[in-house]
Amino acid sequence: MRKLLLLTALATLAWRLWRRSRDAGELERAIVGYEDGSSLVLDPGTPEHERVVAVAREALGR
Amino acid sequence: MDAQAALDELTILSRQVVEAVLLAADGRVAASTVADEGRADALARAGQELLSVAAGVRAGGPAVERVEVALDEGSLFLVRDAGRTLVATTVADATPGLVLYDLRTALRRSAEAPARRRRTRSRPDTAETAGGDA
Numbered sequence: 136m137r138k139l140l141l142l143t144a145l146a147t148l149a150w151r152l153w154r155r156s157r158d159a160g161e162l163e164r165a166i167v168g169y170e171d172g173s174s175l176v177l178d179p180g181t182p183e184h185e186r187v188v189a190v191a192r193e194a195l196g197r
Numbered sequence: 198m199d200a201q202a203a204l205d206e207l208t209i210l211s212r213q214v215v216e217a218v219l220l221a222a223d224g225r226v227a228a229s230t231v232a233d234e235g236r237a238d239a240l241a242r243a244g245q246e247l248l249s250v251a252a253g254v255r256a257g258g259p260a261v262e263r264v265e266v267a268l269d270e271g272s273l274f275l276v277r278d279a280g281r282t283l284v285a286t287t288v289a290d291a292t293p294g295l296v297l298y299d300l301r302t303a304l305r306r307s308a309e310a311p312a313r314r315r316r317t318r319s320r321p322d323t324a325e326t327a328g329g330d331a
Contacts, residue, residue, distance in 0.1 A: 163267070163268055163269075164265070164266070164267040165264075165265070165266045165267075166263075166264070166265045166266075166293075167251040167254055167255075167261060167263070167264050168261070168262045168263040168264070168265075169255065169258065169259040169260065169261060169262055170259045170260045170261075170262045171259040173259065174263075175254065175255075177254070183250050183251075183253070183254050186246075186250050187246075187247055187250050187251070187264065187266050188266060188268065190243050190246045190247055190250070190266070190273070191243070191247075191266035191268055191272070191273035192268060192270075193239075193243065194239065194240055194243035194273050194286060195268060195270050195271045195272075195273060195286055
């Protein structure tokens with residue numbers, strides 16, 4: 136029984152951590168649109184994504 | 198409508214836009230809703246940096262029309278049209294479609310010529326009549 140409770144607690148903790156990291160990734164979204172109507176989402180982890188996120192974070196630090 | 202009036206109208210009509218800075222084609226601040234000049238310059242620099250990075254993503258491709266960076270504390274938007282650039286910060290969880298619509302509208306209106314006052318015809322005969330009666 137104790138092992139089952141421990142396993143449940145660990146699973147819950149892992150799920151919460153996964154949700155938090157997923158939500159954080161979703162909120163840091165960078166999109167570029169072009170004059171021809173096309174657009175692209177900058178992939179998290181790429182230098183361009185990191186750069187624009189850094190610029191935005193600095194600009195929003197009111 | 199001049200550029201400053203367009204930005205003032207933007208921040209009145211949009212509850213999501215917090216600050217907005219309009220950049221001329223040469224990159225200087227043409228109008229701003231920010232009272233602090235240093236802050237307006239900082240937003241202008243941020244906009245130019247966004248443009249620089251975005252243009253590099255598809256070097257040689259079509260010109261950048263918009264950049265949107267959404268963070269948990271708010272978003273930074275940039276829209277361009279005819280060489281003019283509008284940079285704006287928003288509240289957290291802003292609705293991108295609505296913000297972009299408002300920014301594009303403001304950018305378009307900022308390019309419109311100031312509205313001319315309609316000239317009314319003077320009616321000297323009426324004035325003379327009124328004066329004559331008095």
